[in-house]
Amino acid sequence: MGTLMEIKNLTVRFYTDDGVVHAVNGISYSMDEGDTLGVVGESGCGKSVHALSIMRLIPSPPGRIEDGEIWFNGRDLLKVSESEMHKVRGAEIAMVFQDPMTSLNPVYTVGFQIMEALKLHQGMDDHQARERAAELLTMVGIPEARQRLDDYPHQFSGGMRQRAMIAMALSCNPKLLIADEPTTALDVTIQAQIVELVKRLQEQLGMAVMWITHDLGVVAGLAKKVNVMYAGYIVERGNVWDIYKRPRHPYTQGLLGSLPRLDEPPGTKLISIPGLPPDLIDLPPGCPFAARCVYAIDKCLEAMPPLEEADGADQHLVACWRWEYIAGREK
Amino acid sequence: MQRFILRRILWNIPVLILITVVTFGMMQIVPGGPFTAGSSGRPIPPEIRANMMAKYGLDKPVWQQYLNYMGRLILHFDFGPSLRRPGRTVNQMLFGGNFLVDVLREHLRDEFGTAASSMTFAEPPSIFDSKALVVKTNGEPVAYIYITWRDRFEAVKRFLTLAPVMVSAQVGLVSVTLALLIGIPLGIISALKQNTWIDYVAMFISMLGVSIPNFILGIVLILVFALWLGWLPTYGWGESWKQVIMPAITLGTGGMAFIARLTRASMLEVIRADYIRTARAKGLAERVVVLRHALKNSLIPVTTVLGPMMAAWLTGSFLVEWVFSIGGIGKFFVSAVTDRDYTLIMGTILIYSVALVLFNLAVDIAYGFIDPRIRFD
Ligand SMILES: Nc1ncnc2c1ncn2[C@@H]1O[C@H](COP(=O)(O)OP(=O)(O)OP(=O)(O)O)[C@@H](O)[C@H]1O
Numbered sequence: 001m002g003t004l005m006e007i008k009n010l011t012v013r014f015y016t017d018d019g020v021v022h023a024v025n026g027i028s029y030s031m032d033e034g035d036t037l038g039v040v041g042e043s044g045c046g047k048s049v050h051a052l053s054i055m056r057l058i059p060s061p062p063g064r065i066e067d068g069e070i071w072f073n074g075r076d077l078l079k080v081s082e083s084e085m086h087k088v089r090g091a092e093i094a095m096v097f098q099d100p101m102t103s104l105n106p107v108y109t110v111g112f113q114i115m116e117a118l119k120l121h122q123g124m125d126d127h128q129a130r131e132r133a134a135e136l137l138t139m140v141g142i143p144e145a146r147q148r149l150d151d152y153p154h155q156f157s158g159g160m161r162q163r164a165m166i167a168m169a170l171s172c173n174p175k176l177l178i179a180d181e182p183t184t185a186l187d188v189t190i191q192a193q194i195v196e197l198v199k200r201l202q203e204q205l206g207m208a209v210m211w212i213t214h215d216l217g218v219v220a221g222l223a224k225k226v227n228v229m230y231a232g233y234i235v236e237r238g239n240v241w242d243i244y245k246r247p248r249h250p251y252t253q254g255l256l257g258s259l260p261r262l263d264e265p266p267g268t269k270l271i272s273i274p275g276l277p278p279d280l281i282d283l284p285p286g287c288p289f290a291a292r293c294v295y296a297i298d299k300c301l302e303a304m305p306p307l308e309e310a311d312g313a314d315q316h317l318v319a320c321w322r323w324e325y326i327a328g329r330e331k
Numbered sequence: 332m333q334r335f336i337l338r339r340i341l342w343n344i345p346v347l348i349l350i351t352v353v354t355f356g357m358m359q360i361v362p363g364g365p366f367t368a369g370s371s372g373r374p375i376p377p378e379i380r381a382n383m384m385a386k387y388g389l390d391k392p393v394w395q396q397y398l399n400y401m402g403r404l405i406l407h408f409d410f411g412p413s414l415r416r417p418g419r420t421v422n423q424m425l426f427g428g429n430f431l432v433d434v435l436r437e438h439l440r441d442e443f444g445t446a447a448s449s450m451t452f453a454e455p456p457s458i459f460d461s462k463a464l465v466v467k468t469n470g471e472p473v474a475y476i477y478i479t480w481r482d483r484f485e486a487v488k489r490f491l492t493l494a495p496v497m498v499s500a501q502v503g504l505v506s507v508t509l510a511l512l513i514g515i516p517l518g519i520i521s522a523l524k525q526n527t528w529i530d531y532v533a534m535f536i537s538m539l540g541v542s543i544p545n546f547i548l549g550i551v552l553i554l555v556f557a558l559w560l561g562w563l564p565t566y567g568w569g570e571s572w573k574q575v576i577m578p579a580i581t582l583g584t585g586g587m588a589f590i591a592r593l594t595r596a597s598m599l600e601v602i603r604a605d606y607i608r609t610a611r612a613k614g615l616a617e618r619v620v621v622l623r624h625a626l627k628n629s630l631i632p633v634t635t636v637l638g639p640m641m642a643a644w645l646t647g648s649f650l651v652e653w654v655f656s657i658g659g660i661g662k663f664f665v666s667a668v669t670d671r672d673y674t675l676i677m678g679t680i681l682i683y684s685v686a687l688v689l690f691n692l693a694v695d696i697a698y699g700f701i702d703p704r705i706r707f708d
């Protein structure tokens with residue numbers, strides 16, 4: 001399969017009154033067509049900012065994309081005009097956001113908001129768009145879709161709103177769906193339903209999916225590849241099984257350690273990573289994880305380790321000076 | 332929706348009645364009365380005063396006075412005679428009298444020439460009648476005059492343009508419209524250009540607008556544009572569009588500035604909302620995002636303050652009518668109270684109360700249209 005998107009050295013900063021927030025620090029990776037990528041990391045590590053940069057929706061000011069290239073379908077999205085970008089958003093790349101309660105406009109009907117994209121990108125008239133919107137709502141599992149088109153968002157439950165958001169996102173057959181923590185605001189059973197829904201739709205429609213989450217458990221069931229982010233860097237990347245079976249970065253190991261496991265007796269204490277992520281305003285030189293890392297040595301404080309191949313395994317990358325030592329110790 | 336409107340109107344009837352009770356009561360409590368002093372300020376002899384009190388029924392117990400007043404008002408829509416302006420009724424002063432009489436009199440003049448001046452109507456004609464009986468001053472019938480749709484239309488037109496209550500309504504309406512038409516766009520532009528010179532200029536203007544009392548603004552406008560530049564007339568209303576400008580600015584500026592600031596604040600909040608990000612992520616052009624998705628939401632808080640703002644507008648309107656010598660009902664608001672012209676006080680207060688009630692109703696309906704989360708039940 002061909003490459004769908006290639007990101008090179010993406011760097012995003014926010015110029016705030018308190019200082020410059022180094023939100024995304026030169027990340028590079030690529031995604032194939034139809035691929036599923038999980039992006040994980042603690043709160044504030046730059047997952048959303050990096051995703052919004054792909055759509056060029058960083059609030060500016062204060063945000064600015066300082067550097068990098070985002071090659072998508074043969075062009076660098078960071079170089080195209082704003083009006084060209086309007087044709088990308090919603091049509092080629094679509095996004096579902098974290099909070100379905102606030103992500104739909106309260107003063108327009110759900111149907112209107114879905115039809116809007118159809119009329120814009122597919123040149124449908126009102127009647128066609130309405131038919132299609134009803135189909136889409138049925139597709140995402142909303143019963144009596146035709147009647148529900150005229151409901152306002154406040155008449156939908158949280159789970160239904162997120163379904164409607166997904167219907168809206170998929171309305172114009174995007175090549176890439178970015179789901180930014182689409183289930184965090186929902187309760188557990190609904191979360192599972194939404195994950196299943198996206199999985200099913202991906203099989204049906206064949207788009208690539210980027211699933212952003214704190215939750216490694218969700219990623220395991222959904223993604224093929226995983227990017228682990230920390231303080232605006234990708235610190236580890238690989239196929240989902242490599243990451244789960246052989247995590248090489250101490251941070252990934254910590255994240256996995258804090259995951260509840262079904263094969264352990266209930267009540268087993270969850271391990272969490274001690275300490276807090278670094279302040280992105282004055283990011284120390286060297287490895288951003290050093291302050292919390294039990295393996296840290298002097299070198300770690302001096303220079304940021306490059307993202308390099310680990311284990312010689314296919315596409316398993318890690319940014320740690322000591323991954324070989326750590327891997328050896330485990331054996 | 333209709334039920335909501337109907338219920339709101341019904342709900343306001345007891346409110347209005349309560350207002351009449353309170354006003355009536357307060358007039359009794361305030362010292363002095365309509366006949367304590369003559370127009371020259373000299374005290375009126377007690378026997379004459381007693382006569383006048385009796386003539387207007389003011390010698391009766393207060394509850395009886397109140398019931399008489401309300402009875403006439405409800406049954407005949409009669410606000411009673413003015414107590415201090417002999418020969419004038421409050422209906423004439425507030426509503427400008429019967430405009431149909433004027434229209435029909437013009438027909439009589441066409442028909443009978445100068446003889447028409449000695450003719451009157453057997454009963455005051457109303458637009459619901461189909462004809463009116465014309466009589467001589469001695470009561471001898473002359474002819475029937477038929478009331479056409481054209482006459483009715485003309486009478487209504489004159490009422491809407493000339494009646495003092497309507498003049499006041501026009502001044503208010505023009506000012507509110509000005510405040511909204513300028514305040515809202517100004518607020519939007521400021522928000523979209525936040526922290527640029529456009530924003531600073533707009534917010535400076537609106538800060539001035541909020542802080543300058545409107546009578547000072549009115550006087551400054553007269554000095555500059557009427558006396559100094561000579562562009563605009565110093566007073567009047569209804570004869571030329573030029574007369575509209577200064578009163579509208581004087582009365583509208585405060586509200587305009589307030590609305591601009593409020594729109595800016597709410598726009599700044601809305602433009603950061605998640606659903607705006609969703610709208611952008613859909614690929615909508617920025618213009619559509621602002622005008623379709625942000626504007627309607629940012630108007631919700633603006634709508635909620637319009638009702639209370641109307642009260643401020645009413646007090647402002649007394650001043651503006653006075654500064655620009657506009658023949659509305661604002662001038663009675665103060666003079667009726669200082670004169671203790673009880674019937675005129677009641678009439679003026681009732682009219683303003685009804686205006687407030689109607690305006691608030693309109694605002695609530697608009698609010699319901701903007702925000703679907705508001706239910707009309
Ligand atoms: N509009 C903004 N202005 C200033 N700083 C911002 C802005 N948006 C994000 N940031 C900063 O950028 C950093 C990355 O934020 P981001 O939203 O990408 O985190 P995240 O990984 O998505 O976290 P979460 O899991 O909580 O959603 C944070 O430190 C945040 O404070």
Ligand code: SF4
Pocket residue numbers: 249250251287288289290291293294295296297300305319320321322323
């Ligand atoms: S580079 Fe050093 S500090 Fe960073 S994760 Fe590896 S061992 Fe720890």
Ligand SMILES: [Mg+2]
Pocket residue numbers: 047048049180181
């Ligand atoms: Mg986020």
